[in-house]
Amino acid sequence: MRTITLRPLASHLVPIEAEGLTPDGLAKLSIEEMEALDLWLGNRRTRLCELFAIEVDGKPAPIEETTVILDGDFSRVKRIGERMSGGMIQSLGDLGMHAGAGMSGGNILIKGSAGDWLGREMRGGSIEVEGDAGNYVGSGYRGERCGMRGGSILVRGNAGVFLGEHICGGSIHVSGNAGDYPGAANGGGTISIGGDTHLPGAEMTKGSISVGGRTTVLPGFQFQDEVELEGLTYQRYVGDLVENGKGELLLALAQQSA
Amino acid sequence: MIIKGGVVYDPANGVLGEEMDICIDAGAVAEAAGGPTIDARGMLVLPGGVDAHSHIAGPKLNAGRIMRPDDGRIGTEPRRGLCRPCTGYTVPNSSAIGYRYARMGYTTVFEAATPIIESRHTHEELEAIPILDKGALTLFGSNWTVMECVGEKDLPKLSAYVAWGLRASRGYGVKIVNPGGGEAWGFGSNVKGLHDPVPEFNVTPAEIIHELARANERLCLPHSIHLHFNNLGKPGNYSTAIETLDLLKDIVPSRDRQAVHVTHMQFSAYGGTGWRDFESKAPEIADYYNKNDHATMDMGQIIFGSATTMTADGPLEYANARLLHQKWSNHDIELEESSGVVPLVYIRGSPVNAVQWAIGLELALLTEDPWKVLLTTDNPNGGPFVKYPEVIALLMSHKRREEEMAKLPELLSKRSVIGSIERELGWGEIAVMTRAAPAHVLGLKEKGHLGVGADGDVSIYEIDPREVDPGSDPALVERAFTQAKYTIKAGEVVSRDGEIAGIPQGRTFWTDANVPEEDMARLMASLKEKFEKYYSIQMSNYMVQEAYLSRPVAVRAGVEVAQ
Numbered sequence: 030m031r032t033i034t035l036r037p038l039a040s041h042l043v044p045i046e047a048e049g050l051t052p053d054g055l056a057k058l059s060i061e062e063m064e065a066l067d068l069w070l071g072n073r074r075t076r077l078c079e080l081f082a083i084e085v086d087g088k089p090a091p092i093e094e095t096t097v098i099l100d101g102d103f104s105r106v107k108r109i110g111e112r113m114s115g116g117m118i119q120s121l122g123d124l125g126m127h128a129g130a131g132m133s134g135g136n137i138l139i140k141g142s143a144g145d146w147l148g149r150e151m152r153g154g155s156i157e158v159e160g161d162a163g164n165y166v167g168s169g170y171r172g173e174r175c176g177m178r179g180g181s182i183l184v185r186g187n188a189g190v191f192l193g194e195h196i197c198g199g200s201i202h203v204s205g206n207a208g209d210y211p212g213a214a215n216g217g218g219t220i221s222i223g224g225d226t227h228l229p230g231a232e233m234t235k236g237s238i239s240v241g242g243r244t245t246v247l248p249g250f251q252f253q254d255e256v257e258l259e260g261l262t263y264q265r266y267v268g269d270l271v272e273n274g275k276g277e278l279l280l281a282l283a284q285q286s287a
Numbered sequence: 288m289i290i291k292g293g294v295v296y297d298p299a300n301g302v303l304g305e306e307m308d309i310c311i312d313a314g315a316v317a318e319a320a321g322g323p324t325i326d327a328r329g330m331l332v333l334p335g336g337v338d339a340h341s342h343i344a345g346p347k348l349n350a351g352r353i354m355r356p357d358d359g360r361i362g363t364e365p366r367r368g369l370c371r372p373c374t375g376y377t378v379p380n381s382s383a384i385g386y387r388y389a390r391m392g393y394t395t396v397f398e399a400a401t402p403i404i405e406s407r408h409t410h411e412e413l414e415a416i417p418i419l420d421k422g423a424l425t426l427f428g429s430n431w432t433v434m435e436c437v438g439e440k441d442l443p444k445l446s447a448y449v450a451w452g453l454r455a456s457r458g459y460g461v462k463i464v465n466p467g468g469g470e471a472w473g474f475g476s477n478v479k480g481l482h483d484p485v486p487e488f489n490v491t492p493a494e495i496i497h498e499l500a501r502a503n504e505r506l507c508l509p510h511s512i513h514l515h516f517n518n519l520g521k522p523g524n525y526s527t528a529i530e531t532l533d534l535l536k537d538i539v540p541s542r543d544r545q546a547v548h549v550t551h552m553q554f555s556a557y558g559g560t561g562w563r564d565f566e567s568k569a570p571e572i573a574d575y576y577n578k579n580d581h582a583t584m585d586m587g588q589i590i591f592g593s594a595t596t597m598t599a600d601g602p603l604e605y606a607n608a609r610l611l612h613q614k615w616s617n618h619d620i621e622l623e624e625s626s627g628v629v630p631l632v633y634i635r636g637s638p639v640n641a642v643q644w645a646i647g648l649e650l651a652l653l654t655e656d657p658w659k660v661l662l663t664t665d666n667p668n669g670g671p672f673v674k675y676p677e678v679i680a681l682l683m684s685h686k687r688r689e690e691e692m693a694k695l696p697e698l699l700s701k702r703s704v705i706g707s708i709e710r711e712l713g714w715g716e717i718a719v720m721t722r723a724a725p726a727h728v729l730g731l732k733e734k735g736h737l738g739v740g741a742d743g744d745v746s747i748y749e750i751d752p753r754e755v756d757p758g759s760d761p762a763l764v765e766r767a768f769t770q771a772k773y774t775i776k777a778g779e780v781v782s783r784d785g786e787i788a789g790i791p792q793g794r795t796f797w798t799d800a801n802v803p804e805e806d807m808a809r810l811m812a813s814l815k816e817k818f819e820k821y822y823s824i825q826m827s828n829y830m831v832q833e834a835y836l837s838r839p840v841a842v843r844a845g846v847e848v849a850q
Contacts, residue, residue, distance in 0.1 A: 169357075170356075171357070172354070172356035172357035172359075174357075
């Protein structure tokens with residue numbers, strides 16, 4: 030096992046681009062090599078050791094046995110865990126935009142909140158957020174027709190708008206509320222929202238979206254029947270018929286009248 | 288500069304694999320020269336690559352860039368050395384287009400389609416492409432004035448308009464895209480065949496093509512008409528292709544070249560009645576080319592993976608967008624054209640895409656004379672130009688084709704003959720298809736060869752054609768052509784081992800054709816009326832001024848030249 034702990038030396042308003050901060054990128058490096066890693070602070074190239082204090086426990090290890098602990102405020106640090114394939118990242122505070130983008134394996138655990146584009150275009154692995162998540166969780170980035178393809182994202186707090194836009198596979202669960210248009214253009218992923226949301230499933234063609242709280246149904250959805258799932262009764266709709274879609278929208282009945 | 292001891296293939300001058308020195312003096316190939324020496328022993332030396340059909344500039348490129356931010360993120364390269372930052376894969380930024388062509392050993396590239404009214408933008412972008420020599424072909428096929436002149440059977444006036452249009456757009460040649468179809472698309476329809484009249488204009492595509500070909504030869508233009516057939520991209524369209532070629536048999540070329548160049552033939556060699564019984568008719572097309580000498584073509588090879596289709600064939604792009612459920616950009620260009628942009632992905636598992644892949648290769652392999660077939664992917668319609676080395680490897684190696692076919696649906700063997708073709712092209716034939724023939728087809732006398740007086744454009748590849756057998760080692764060929772050891776443009780090393788070493792501003796070729804004054808006067812009267820009544824801009828703002836071309840080269844042509 031190897032544990033690498035990073036602590037910010039100062040707080041920054043300018044965003045930091047840190048796509049190299051993954052178990053894949055750090056597992057095999059000596060502490061000197063880590064210190065010299067390239068990082069961008071705004072448009073200025075800098076080194077890891079100039080922005081963060083590095084503490085390493087254990088010798089170089091396989092990716093799967095490497096844990097990166099982020100201790101402090103990382104809300105201005107972008108692209109942490111991008112394209113990671115294994116291992117573990119634990120953030121004790123908040124994490125910036127694009128965390129876990131395109132990841133294919135491993136785990137990211139965020140004790141605080143996550144920024145926008147969390148787990149966008151991810152293919153595997155899992156992400157868990159104790160707090161809230163920003164907009165576009167598990168979606169495809171601008172122009173991309175396929176967002177998240179596999180793996181799972183769990184948000185215990187609330188999520189922002191366009192949750193899982195263009196999702197093609199995998200699953201997202203939000204315990205709290207989600208912003209407007211969750212699961213827009215869903216092409217085969219599973220999204221469940223415990224709380225309220227607005228206009229789910231616009232232009233969805235496949236996959237499923239379930240909503241535990243209050244919501245509004247778009248006119249492109251057709252009521253089918255009522256189904257029992259885990260002790261709750263859901264109204265089942267199919268749509269979005271605007272796109273000739275076969276997606277499934279499940280609305281919990283108990284909360285509907287509330 | 289002296290390039291010493293390379294193995295030279297210069298098929299236009301009958302040089303096929305001879306060890307010889309090439310001297311470049313004052314930007315041109317010379318008998319002798321001083322200056323630096325490049326040791327090219329054991330390396331393949333070719334004239335600089337010429338691409339006669341590629342979409343590299345103009346509003347449609349920007350439409351593609353805007354609608355595909357996903358493509359922009361692929362191929363991102365930070366600013367480095369002499370190079371500006373690069374983005375994109377199928378629709379790169381202008382700088383990337385120049386660097387990537389130069390790295391492959393290409394030095395001349397022609398933009399395949401620009402409407403006159405949008406040419407100012409096209410030239411702004413061409414100017415932003417570093418290193419390469421360029422030119423643009425001007426669209427005439429669905430133009431109101433053209434169709435009126437054809438309807439009135441007024442060849443002198445049509446010739447005057449072509450000459451004026453080339454000057455207004457600083458264009459090089461006559462491009463015709465789905466003639467009449469672009470105008471019909473303004474009414475939400477298309478022309479269905481060669482003899483289907485264009486709505487509101489009492490002319491047929493056959494008449495438009497034939498009259499423009501006559502005007503082209505009357506003006507003695509350096510290039511022939513450059514034709515994108517009607518019914519392109521539709522199953523069963525090979526009969527339209529052959530019918531159109533037959534129509535042009537009576538055209539007498541005014542220069543030593545073809546009477547018609549057919550572009551991206553792959554998209555016009557389809558059999559079947561629909562996508563379910565879609566099949567290759569490349570053997571029929573190749574057979575026609577083997578028996579007739581008035582036409583040339585370029586392949587329009589598809590590459591599996593991402594592509595962005597962009598064409599002045601508006602109704603075709605609508606069909607693509609509906610068929611593939613894709614993003615769609617649609618554009619109406621006043622009195623001149625329509626156009627569209629649709630991104631798409633060619634998939635190995637798709638029988639239709641597999642057959643398209645086979646058709647491109649069949650056309651090149653079954654046509655005996657390599658001077659009749661240019662190597663293109665109709666960049667970026669069939670795939671990005673950076674994949675040319677892959678096409679070269681496929682053409683040079685039966686083994687490479689078999690490896691690829693193993694990944695494709697079995698149905699391919701029933702719908703095409705690619706599996707039975709054993710022909711492997713040689714170094715000389717590849718040099719023809721990527722250098723000598725494109726230059727000859729375009730009528731660029733100083734390009735595509737290494738004779739004394741030719742432009743000092745040379746590409747040197749780190750592969751010894753005397754030792755490498757491309758048939759059994761296609762990977763070596765592909766690697767060598769992907770990154771030239773040296774690319775030399777007008778006697779200056781512009782790329783070395785993939786590093787850009789010099790960024791000269793390339794020249795822009797356009798055709799300056801003269802016509803009798805009385806013809807021009809008659810034309811102006813009717814043009815003035817169109818500008819007053821219909822155009823959104825004034826005639827005085829329409830022409831691309833000389834100032835937009837930093838290094839123009841005007842090729843002289845016209846009725847007087849013909850006489």
